[in-house]
Amino acid sequence: MVKKVVSGNxxxxxxxxxxxxxxxxxxxxxxQTSIIEKIAEFIANGESDIQYVPVESEHSAMAAxxxxxxxxxxxxxxxxxxxxxxxxxxxxxxxxxxxxxxMVDVNRAMAPPWSVWxxxxxxxxxxxxxxxxxYAENNQEVYDxxxxxxxxxxxxxxxxxxxxxxxxxxxxxxxxxxxMPPQEEIDEFLPPRKPLYTLTDFDNPIAVGALAxxxxxxxxxxxxxxxxxxxxxxxxxxxxxFGERFGRDYSQMIELYKTxxxxxxxxxxxxxxxxxxxxxxxxRREGYKVGAAKVRWFRPFPxxxxxxxxxxxxxxxxxxxxxxxxxxxxxxxxxxxVLYNTDAKPIMKDYIVGIGGRDFTVEDVKKIANDMLKxxxxxxxxxxxxxxxxxx
Amino acid sequence: MAVRKPPITTRxxxxxxxxxxxGCGCAIVMRLATKAFSxxxxxKYGDPDAFAIAHATGCMEVVSAVFPYTAWKAPWIHVAFENxxxxxxxxEAAWKKLGYKGKILAxxxxxxxxxxxxxxxxxxxxxxxxxxxxxxxxxxxxxxxxQRSSSTPYGAxxxxxxxxxxxxxxxxxxxxxxxxxxxxMVPYVATASIADPYDFYRKVKKAxxxxxxxxxxxxxxxxxGWRVPxxxxxxxxxxxxxxxxxxxxxxxxxxxRNIKFQxxxxxxxxxxxxxxxxxxxxxFKHLLKNPEAIQQLKEQIKEMxxxxxxxxxxx
Numbered sequence: 001m002v003k004k005v006v007s008g009n010x011x012x013x014x015x016x017x018x019x020x021x022x023x024x025x026x027x028x029x030x031x032q033t034s035i036i037e038k039i040a041e042f043i044a045n046g047e048s049d050i051q052y053v054p055v056e057s058e059h060s061a062m063a064a065x066x067x068x069x070x071x072x073x074x075x076x077x078x079x080x081x082x083x084x085x086x087x088x089x090x091x092x093x094x095x096x097x098x099x100x101x102x103m104v105d106v107n108r109a110m111a112p113p114w115s116v117w118x119x120x121x122x123x124x125x126x127x128x129x130x131x132x133x134x135y136a137e138n139n140q141e142v143y144d145x146x147x148x149x150x151x152x153x154x155x156x157x158x159x160x161x162x163x164x165x166x167x168x169x170x171x172x173x174x175x176x177x178x179x180m181p182p183q184e185e186i187d188e189f190l191p192p193r194k195p196l197y198t199l200t201d202f203d204n205p206i207a208v209g210a211l212a213x214x215x216x217x218x219x220x221x222x223x224x225x226x227x228x229x230x231x232x233x234x235x236x237x238x239x240x241x242f243g244e245r246f247g248r249d250y251s252q253m254i255e256l257y258k259t260x261x262x263x264x265x266x267x268x269x270x271x272x273x274x275x276x277x278x279x280x281x282x283x284r285r286e287g288y289k290v291g292a293a294k295v296r297w298f299r300p301f302p303x304x305x306x307x308x309x310x311x312x313x314x315x316x317x318x319x320x321x322x323x324x325x326x327x328x329x330x331x332x333x334x335x336x337x338v339l340y341n342t343d344a345k346p347i348m349k350d351y352i353v354g355i356g357g358r359d360f361t362v363e364d365v366k367k368i369a370n371d372m373l374k375x376x377x378x379x380x381x382x383x384x385x386x387x388x389x390x391x392x
Numbered sequence: 393m394a395v396r397k398p399p400i401t402t403r404x405x406x407x408x409x410x411x412x413x414x415g416c417g418c419a420i421v422m423r424l425a426t427k428a429f430s431x432x433x434x435x436k437y438g439d440p441d442a443f444a445i446a447h448a449t450g451c452m453e454v455v456s457a458v459f460p461y462t463a464w465k466a467p468w469i470h471v472a473f474e475n476x477x478x479x480x481x482x483x484e485a486a487w488k489k490l491g492y493k494g495k496i497l498a499x500x501x502x503x504x505x506x507x508x509x510x511x512x513x514x515x516x517x518x519x520x521x522x523x524x525x526x527x528x529x530x531x532x533x534x535x536x537x538x539q540r541s542s543s544t545p546y547g548a549x550x551x552x553x554x555x556x557x558x559x560x561x562x563x564x565x566x567x568x569x570x571x572x573x574x575x576x577m578v579p580y581v582a583t584a585s586i587a588d589p590y591d592f593y594r595k596v597k598k599a600x601x602x603x604x605x606x607x608x609x610x611x612x613x614x615x616x617g618w619r620v621p622x623x624x625x626x627x628x629x630x631x632x633x634x635x636x637x638x639x640x641x642x643x644x645x646x647x648x649r650n651i652k653f654q655x656x657x658x659x660x661x662x663x664x665x666x667x668x669x670x671x672x673x674x675x676f677k678h679l680l681k682n683p684e685a686i687q688q689l690k691e692q693i694k695e696m697x698x699x700x701x702x703x704x705x706x707x
Contacts, residue, residue, distance in 0.1 A: 022489045025482055051485040056515030060478035063512070066471050067446060067482025073489055075482070093471060199467035199483060200492055202441040209447075209470030210457035 095130025117357020279365030415622025417613030442494025577646030619674020
């Protein structure tokens with residue numbers, strides 16, 4: 001096991017290299033750029049023989065990844081915010097064409113106002129594109145996530161693209177220790193891709209991207225829906241195998257932290273959950289019975305795991321570093337929906353935190369704990385959505 | 393007895409049964425281009441099948457692949473409208489990485505090339521991907537129902553450039569993407585026409601055999617879009633050449649000083665007036681009543697030839 005002190009972005013680049021990615025097509029954007037810079041460096045140094053296509057836009061980046069993946073190669077790209085939005089059309093295309101492309105998105109706030117800081121709305125706005133989404137809490141999870149994502153995406157019953165998501169600067173540019181298994185062990189975990197169809201079968205040529213009339217389109221969508229369902233099983237299997245091989249278990253789509261006897265649970269995604277876990281430790285020392293639930297995979301959504309958690313707690317404070325205008329925080333909205341037809345009815349409140357890179361601290365979590373405990377004790381929800389940091 | 397090799401291969405990659413209109417000029421492009429490409433692959437790599445096709449959204453994409461059928465006898469991928477060049481770049485990169493020999497062929501119409509796909513095309517050319525990009529130019533957005541593109545000629549009727557009391561129809565000169573492509577100083581750029589299949593065939597083969605990117609802009613008649621009878625499809629394209637409306641040329645490595653011309657009158661004097669070309673087509677019907685606009689069109693055509701380094705006379 002090699003330990004390297006790397007940024008989240010470098011962790012992503014090393015993971016792409018160790019996953020033996022064959023084609024990278026990418027375009028620079030802050031704060032993603034150092035991922036593709038590092039990959040270009042690997043190639044320049046002779047450490048990697050990735051075919052790197054320095055495209056002229058993110059839209060073309062994904063189009064080129066689609067072309068490469070359909071040809072049979074293992075394809076990778078990375079982007080952020082505006083770049084991800086520019087790719088949007090192609091995201092649908094990648095999943096519709098059932099191509100196991102893996103992409104790292106560095107969460108960054110959408111403009112205007114112009115911002116380069118952390119915010120989950122860019123990736124969550126892509127939730128209906130048919131991509132799996134994994135939110136990393138730390139640099140290690142960025143690295144592990146990329147390796148696992150290829151294995152899940154390329155599974156014969158899944159064949160869908162996956163997005164590994166990390167926070168702008170908080171992870172992308174912050175250095176931390178990352179364990180990197182020996183290449184042979186990674187190769188055993190992630191053997192070369194075995195595509196079901198390729199553009200290189202000249203005896204039985206395929207046509208990708210045909211027109212489907214209303215008589216057939218419907219079934220194509222159903223198959224993607226089933227593949228996404230199946231992906232839940234595959235994610236758990238792969239996460240378990242990853243744990244057995246490398247000592248970090250990802251068999252749970254929601255990571256639970258001190259939730260066994262918790263009255264209230266903080267639920268969220270990504271790097272902010274590191275802060276939350278620390279706050280849970282502090283609060284526990286002060287006698288609060290609180291825990292944390294980190295949603296690792298947002299797509300497919302871990303509905304069953306959420307139900308198992310929700311039926312045993314009194315309150316869930318959802319921490320949304322994102323917002324859907326005209327509605328509410330996106331994780332909150334999804335979680336409520338999942339629980340509606342069940343007997344699990346914890347009180348739920350949505351705290352809009354950290355948007356646009358606003359600092360989110362242990363003190364903030366303590367305030368939220370006190371607010372939530374008051375609500376749980378009184379049984380009265382003052383408001384569903386709390387713009388927590390608002391300057392009043 | 394020696395059997396003479398046919399001038400055009402008998403191999404087919406564009407199967408009958410596709411849904412193109414009767415008389416479609418662009419369907420001729422698809423058939424000829426793939427034949428020529430395969431012949432080039434056979435000559436260069438000993439394998440006529442050593443290619444894949446990336447196709448932009450458009451007429452030829454829609455008519456050729458309606459699930460569960462395909463008219464293509466070669467591996468084929470369609471990735472949206474604006475990015476045949478980008479998709480082809482990715483296919484080519486993977487091709488190289490996975491160790492396949494051969495070349496990638498990209499098809500896109502004039503909308504998918506001159507307008508929405510221009511950026512991706514520029515990127516593909518500049519990055520020197522081993523791709524032949526064929527722009528089948530029917531001079532408007534025909535698949536969506538005849539809307540003007542930047543490749544629509546001056547004076548043409550389209551549904552978004554309708555002639556009227558305050559309009560002569562399309563009021564901008566045609567944009568020549570071949571010249572933009574040549575400015576990338578790529579190994580090979582050419583224009584071609586369905587009315588000269590041997591010339592087109594030769595050019596596709598040449599493009600397929602060069603190392604690096606090549607671009608061909610080929611005019612293909614649109615029967616409903618140009619409002620011509622199906623049986624006049626090739627005739628009208630021939631008139632485009634003979635009246636000086638459609639230049640046939642080759643530019644290698646961006647060398648604008650040494651453009652090679654085909655079917656160019658030695659004295660620079662075109663014998664047939666452009667009116668002969670115009671009057672066959674319903675899209676120019678209104679123009680025949682407007683001598684000023686026709687004069688304007690002639691001036692633009694002369695300007696275009698001047699850019700190519702030729703002084704021409706149009707009757």
